[in-house]
Amino acid sequence: MRFTNKVVCIIFIGLSPLFVVAQSKEKPKDNWQNLDLKTDGVFGISTEKAYNLLKGxxxxxxxxxxxxxxxxxxxxxxxxxxxxxxxxxxxxxxxxxxxxxxxxxxxxxxxxxxxxxVQYDNMELTRLVKKLQPKYSAALNSTPFNEEERKEFVQYQKLIAAYMDELQKAQMGYENTMLFKRYLEEITAKMKINNPVLADFDKYKPANDIESRVLKALKSELKDGTTLNEIQEDLTEGFKYYSTLLKYHLNLDYNSRDSVGDNYSDxxxxxxxxxxxxxxxxxxxxxxxxxxxxxxxxxxxxxxxxxxxxxxxxxxxxxxxxxxxxxxxxxxxxxxxxxxxxxxxxxxxxxxxxxxxxxxxxxxxxxxxxxxxxxxxxxxxxxxxxxxxxxxxxxxxxxxxxxxxxxxxxxxxxxxxxxxxxxxxxxxxxxxxxxxxxxxxxxxxxxxxxxxxxxxxxxxxxxxxxxxxxxxxxxxxxxxxxxxxxxxxxxxxxxxxxxxxxxxxxxxxxxxxxxxxxxxxxxxxxxxxxxxxxxxxxxxxxxxxx
The missing domain is CATH 3.40.50.200 (Peptidase S8/S53 domain)
Structure with a gap:
């Protein structure tokens, strides 16, 4: 399971507006998970209070x-x-x-x-598709199967549909992240300002519709307190995330198990x-x-x-x-x-x-x-x-x-x-x-x-x-x-x-x-x-x- 706050998803360039999923700028008290709701005003688990009971x-x-x-x-x-x-x-x-x-x-x-x-591996969905694909990829609903094979074939159809959906989302995420990153770099290069802030982007006149969309999303994030540097870091993380999905998680040709050397079938x-x-x-x-x-x-x-x-x-x-x-x-x-x-x-x-x-x-x-x-x-x-x-x-x-x-x-x-x-x-x-x-x-x-x-x-x-x-x-x-x-x-x-x-x-x-x-x-x-x-x-x- 990966960290939920590592990736900024940039979605739907085209008919839908670009947007960046921002992290909240609000911060709880230090050590909040161990604090007490009544005493400290945050819904922690009262660990520090518990230790008072355990003295001695x-x-x-x-x-x-x-x-x-x-x-x-x-x-x-x-x-x-x-x-x-x-x-x-x-x-x-x-x-x-x-x-x-x-x-x-x-x-x-x-x-x-x-x-x-091993550092990277497939999603289990990918491994299951790869397992059933040789037998069922060319099969039709009319193909004669025994009862067990028919169940497997139906399962394969569901798996391949889910796999293609995940693959499409990953490809779209990768392309949109790269596009946003490219246009942001072009905009900042044209501005010729080191470390531009919201006021600088307010003055910038977009050259085309995509620049306008990128600028709109960018300014929305800057208004919420996100810095340009944080947005750029998020884009880098987004690129890494989608690249990993396509190169490893959803890649039917990738197999990490050779690095282990066990008998995986056992x-x-x-x-x-x-x-x-x-x-x-x-x-x-x-x-x-x-x-x-x-x-x-x-x-x-x-x-x-x-x-x-x-x-x-x-x-x-x-x-x-x-x-x-x-x-x-x-x-x-x-x-x-x-x-x-x-x-x-x-x-x-x-x-x-x-x-x-x-x-x-x-x-x-x-x-x-x-x-x-x-x-x-x-x-x-x-x-x-x-x-x-x-x-x-x-x-x-x-x-x-x-x-x-x-x-x-x-x-x-x-x-x-x-x-x-x-x-x-x-x-x-x-x-x-x-x-x-x-x-x-x-x-x-x-x-x-x-x-x-x-x-x-x-x-x-x-x-x-x-x-x-x-x-x-x-x-x-x-x-x-x-x-x-x-x-x-x-x-x-x-x-x-x-x-x-x-x-x-x-x-x-x-x-x-x-x-x-x-x-x-x-x-x-x-x-x-x-x-x-x-x-x-x-x-x-x-x-x-x-």
Whole structure:
């Protein structure tokens, strides 16, 4: 899953006006996700308030696995919070602890080999089209098929239609971005002014209709406080985004798997990859890890939610869609190496081999491990639209075979307690999204010991993973299900209706119509509830002894 605020989309040159999707210039308070609504005026999760309840209590370290695209493990705010495999001798090329993975000091990388790392990959949609294309690309509705082939053929028709739609949008985005960029460069060159501002563009007389459109969009952004330099950076990001879509994500001829060297057709293969948990692009995973575990005591950068946690880094998510085999192996690696919480800030609309992931989730639950997953950034109702992985177990024909109780699905919220509380990009679902958590303008760690604000359910999920770690580290005798119940049953209920978009129109709904819990997670309330659970558990244990 990629950052939602990286790309400026430039749409529809022709009959429709050009426009740039701008980021809001409003800024919340620092560390807002950990602040309290009543005390601080922002809808954080009351982490700082929770720590007041925990004064004098001792926390046990807890391992949280971050399955992502890579973690810059030597970040100034993360290096003391990284999991270290004490049974492994660094750099000797030997599997000292006999777990199957040599030199796995801080975790493991399932999208690489001893010689190379995967950075880019296809969308799952592309891979599925490529899988079925040889058999069905020349087929007709009248082609004779058996029942199973007919189902595959119908599936292929749907996949190819979706693929062509994505390809067309990517091509249009690429062309429009390039066109906007070119005309902006021409306009600024004609002006012969270093660092022109709004007043300078107001004086400029457009030479043609396209210049007029570009100028109109440009001035609109400048009036909203965006600088020319920021617009140019957005265009560069837009160009990179669409180029990546066309060159890798939607390219039927691109195959990254040669870089891994596994037998991809063998879903049960476990031992492949390398110990490099950073990889070629560690921005997303580093940001996620910092939200959970950035040091709270070093007076640097930011404060993570949890104060006694060890981050296990597992690379399984490329720039593109993650592969089910890698996700399953990442979950199993985390469980086998004693992680108690697994954060999964990624997702996709299609699944190649859901069964192998389902089996890994069942394995995790059998070991009392809690899985926390980002709901996705498409603004969709996941009660109706697919988002993988998910808690539902299905058979080979898609029939529901139960669901994972040790799973928390997380939507993203903003800091204002008003109708715009739900992030406009966040997926939602009365049955499929459990809770919401801060996911807008979240400042966190980045490679090279830098910091940056980002938006996404990718940021909301680690807030909840951090909360789970906070609860479990202070109340280690609770079960994974009890930790989940402490989170679910202690949310801050949202009283007012909130805006969502569905079926192309905006509407206001109550919060319990878009989530199971009907609220935003709250650390203070969760600690109070965990304390009650722990005392009740101790009392029951004492009664049994007597």
């Amino acid at each position: 209590k001792v926390a046990m370290p807890i391992i949280v696995a971050v399955i992502d695209g890579g973690i810059f493990e030597v970040h100034e705010d993360l290096k003391t919070s990284m999991w270290i495999n004490e049974k492994e001798i660094p750099g000797n090329g030997v599997d000292d602890d006999k777990n199957g993975y040599a030199d796995d000091i801080n975790g493991w990388n399932f999208i690489g080999s001893p010689n190379k790392n 879903s049960n293969e476990r031992i492949y990859g390398n110990p490099d948990i950073t990889g070629p692009d560690a921005e997303h995973g580093t940001h996620v890890a910092g939200i959970i575990a950035a040091s709270r005591i070093n007076n640097l950068g930011i404060k993570g939610v949890a104060d006694n946690v060890k981050i296990m880094g597992i690379r399984a998510v490329p720039d593109g869609d993650e592969r089910d085999k890698d996700v399953a192996n990442a979950i199993r690696y985390a469980v086998d190496n004693n992680a108690k919480i697994i954060n999964m800030s990624f997702g996709k609309s299609y699944s190649w081999d859901k069964k192998v992931v389902d089996e890994a989730v069942k394995y995790a639950m059998s070991k009392n491990v809690l899985l926390i997953h980002a709901a996705g950034n498409d603004g969709l109702n996941t009660d109706k639209e697919n988002n993988f992985p998910n808690r539902l177990f299905v058979d080979s024909i898609g029939v529901n075979m139960g669901k994972a109780p040790l799973w928390i699905e997380v939507g993203a919220s903003g800091w204002k307690n008003d109708e715009d509380l739900v992030a406009d990009f966040s997926n939602f679902g009365k049955k499929t999204v459990d809770v919401f958590a801060p996911g807008v303008k979240i400042n966190s760690t980045m490679p090279d010991s830098k910091y940056k604000e980002n938006d996404g359910t990718s940021m909301a999920s680690p807030v909840v993973a951090g909360l789970a770690a906070l609860i479990w580290s202070y109340y280690p005798y609770l079960s994974a299900l009890q930790v989940k119940e402490a989170i679910m049953n202690s949310v801050s209920k949202v009283e007012q209706k909130v805006k969502i978009k569905e079926n192309g129109s905006s509407k206001k709904v109550s919060f319990d119509e878009i989530s199971v819990s009907g609220g935003i997670v709250n650390a203070y309330n969760a600690i109070l509830l965990a304390e009650k659970m722990s005392k009740s558990q101790s009392s029951n244990s004492q009664s049994e002894v007597n």
